[in-house]
Amino acid sequence: MSKRHHSRKYENKLHSGKQEHEITVDKDTIENCEAAVISETLPICENSPCKSEVTPRPVTVKVPVVLTECGITITIQSSLKLEENVLEIKHIRKNVYLNQCKLIPNSEHGKFNNGILFLEGFIKKNIEYTTKDYNTKSVLRGKLKHATVKVPFKSTTKITFKTPPKFKTNITHDEVELLETSIKVCDICEENIAGENICEKNFKLTEFFNEKVFCELICAEIIESDILENPINKDCKSSIEQTFSNITERVVLLLTIRLLQNQHVEISK
Structure with missing residues (x-):
């Protein structure tokens, strides 16, 4: 990379009525840059086939x-x-x-x-x-x-x-009936009979x-x-x-x- 610096001064005189003004302008420094490129060649690596496990x-x-x-x-x-x-x-x-x-x-x-x-x-x-x-x-x-x-x-x-x-x-639900041999849950005065218990309900729900x-x-x-x-x-x-x-x-x-x-x-x- 090389750099070159150039600096110059210019003097301009401006006249406004009876007054004289002197203006000095410094030119910006100019830099010339060269781009640098770096490259590399990669070698080819060998590979070997592998056997996959299959069912x-x-x-x-x-x-x-x-x-x-x-x-x-x-x-x-x-x-x-x-x-x-x-x-x-x-x-x-x-x-x-x-x-x-x-x-x-x-x-x-x-x-x-x-x-x-x-x-x-x-x-x-x-x-x-x-x-x-x-x-x-x-x-x-x-x-x-x-x-x-x-x-x-x-x-x-x-x-x-x-x-x-x-x-x-998907179906809603099914009611599961259980046999009661002695129904005395709701009313202790009921006789010892076998059948459906009206105080208890059981359901089966299946969802796919x-x-x-x-x-x-x-x-x-x-x-x-x-x-x-x-x-x-x-x-x-x-x-x-x-x-x-x-x-x-x-x-x-x-x-x-x-x-x-x-x-x-x-x-x-």
């Missing part, structure tokens, strides 16, 4: 099973109002997120191979646009700005399973915890049309000088969803 078949494993994979078309129309007037939209970057993907199993005409899927999410948009700050006959000057907005959406769709999910139906159906967002495709509305200066001489306050968006959102459920799968010989 001999037949076995039963618990793995995610694909129930279905489907494409869903969602149409969205939204209206955006930015803080400043828009002259031109330069670029819009979009990302799709899902907040909810809930399956409600449905039995249609005694068939258990379909269900209703509830979807909820939003499209995150980063909009780059230009504004108009100064305008002359030959020059149109403005600033390039950006704004980030979230466009929510909701939808439901009917799906058909290739592999149906497995659910065990089913595996949850979860979804994966495989692909998201957005086809949209952005329309500038509500012009600000209607008396402009040229259309390229017009600014707008609102943006209307019409979006066709194409989602590819995969539904899975952990199930027990038998791997035979």
